[in-house]
Amino acid sequence: MPDLKVKKTADPNTEAKIKTAARTIFHTKGFAAARTRDIAEEAQINLALLNYYFGSKEKLFQLIMFETLSEFFKNMGAVFNDETTTLENKIQLIAEKYIDMLIAEPEIPFFIMGEIRSHGPELVEKLPSANAILQSVFFKQYKEAINKRKITELNPLHFLMNIMGLVVFPFVNSTMLKKVGKLKDKQFNMLMEERKKLIPIWMNAMLYAK
C-alpha cells in the first residue's frame, strides 16, 4: 500500500518559508512592532516552529538583519572601489543599481535606518563597508575632480548626503509622495526610473555649481 501522506511529513521548506516571511514582516514593521504570530501566519506555519528552527524572535531578527545588511552593502562596495570606472560612471552606476534594488525592495532603507536608531550605533560598527566609504576610490576621484576644477572644497560628506538624498529619500518617504502626487505604485516606480538618468546630470551640475 502506497504512502498516501495522510499525516505530517517533514516539510523541507519550512525553515526557508519562515525566513522569507520574517524578512517581509521585519522589513515592513520593524523589530518592535513585528509579532512572531505575524511571521508564523505569513509563512503559514505553526508558531512553535519559529522557535524550533530559530530559537527566538531575537535570534531570527539578528539573522535577517545580518543578511539584509550584507546584501545591501555588498554590491555597492564593488562599485565604490572600481579603479577602472570614472567618477561620472560611478555616479551613474550607483543611481541605477540602488534604484533597481529599491524598486524591488523599497522597505529596506527605512528598515535599516530605523533599527540603527533603536538598537543604537553598535549596529553600525558591524558594517565594515560603512567605515571605509570616505577612503574609497569613489571619494578619491571626487576630491581629484574638485582640485582639478579649483572649486571650493567642501566636506565630502556633503557629496555623500546629496547622492543618497536624491537616490534613497523618495523611497523612504514614498507614502507621502504618492499621496501628494496622487500616484499609483506603477507611476511612482516610473518616476524612479526617470531618476536613474536625471541624478547623474543633477549631481554633475551640483559638483560644479557657482
Add this chain to the structure above:
Amino acid sequence: MPDLKVKKTADPNTEAKIKTAARTIFHTKGFAAARTRDIAEEAQINLALLNYYFGSKEKLFQLIMFETLSEFFKNMGAVFNDETTTLENKIQLIAEKYIDMLIAEPEIPFFIMGEIRSHGPELVEKLPSANAILQSVFFKQYKEAINKRKITELNPLHFLMNIMGLVVFPFVNSTMLKKVGKLKDKQFNMLMEERKKLIPIWMNAMLYAK
C-alpha cells in the same frame, strides 16, 4: 499654622509634563516601541496619571501626532504660498527654516514617516497642506521658471523630492552619517548649517542643468 504642603497638592503642570514627555518618547521610539512607563518616568509622574489625564496610550499618541504634524506643516504653508517672494527666495527660506527646525528636533521626520508607514496612509489624509503642495505658489513659480528657460519639463515631484532629499535626508540618516564621518553632534550640526547656504546654490544648478 502655615500650610507646609506636606502632602499631595495638585500639581498644575502634571498634564503639561506628561505631554512633553510623551512627545519626547514617541518621537524617539515610535508608538509601538514606546511604553507608557517610559513616558511616566520621563515626566516623573505616576503611571496612573497618564490614563487619568489622557485616557489611554492611543489617545495620548493621537494628540501628540496631531500637534507634531500641525507644527511641522504650519510654518511651511506660509513660505510655500507667499506671493511676495521669488522662487529663489523660497528655496533659501525653506532650507533655512527646515534645517533650523530639524537641528532643534531631529527626530521628527523619521517619526512622521514611520508612523505614516505603520498607521497606513489614512494619516496622510489628515494633512490639509500635503494635498495642496503641488498647487502652491512655490510650484507655480517653479513651472514658470521652467517655461521661461525652455527646459525639458519634468514632473514637479522631482523638484519636491530633490529639495526634501537634500534638506531632510541627512537628519533621517544621521546616525550612519555621524559614524561614517566620525562626527560629534556639534560637527554634524555645523555641516547642516553649511547646507543652508549650499542647498539653494545646488537647487539652482540642478534646475538649469544640461
Add this chain to the structure above:
DNA sequence: GTCTATATACGGATAGAC
C-alpha cells in the same frame, strides 16, 4: 489629583502529545 494594588490582555516561549 495622586498613589498602590490589581485586573486584564497580549506576546514570546516551551512542554508534551502525536
Add this chain to the structure above:
DNA sequence: GTCTATCCGTATATAGAC
C-alpha cells in the same frame, strides 16, 4: 517535525484608598 495547550513575563488600564 509539527501540532495543541499552556505558561509566564510584560504592558496597558482601572479600582479604590488617601
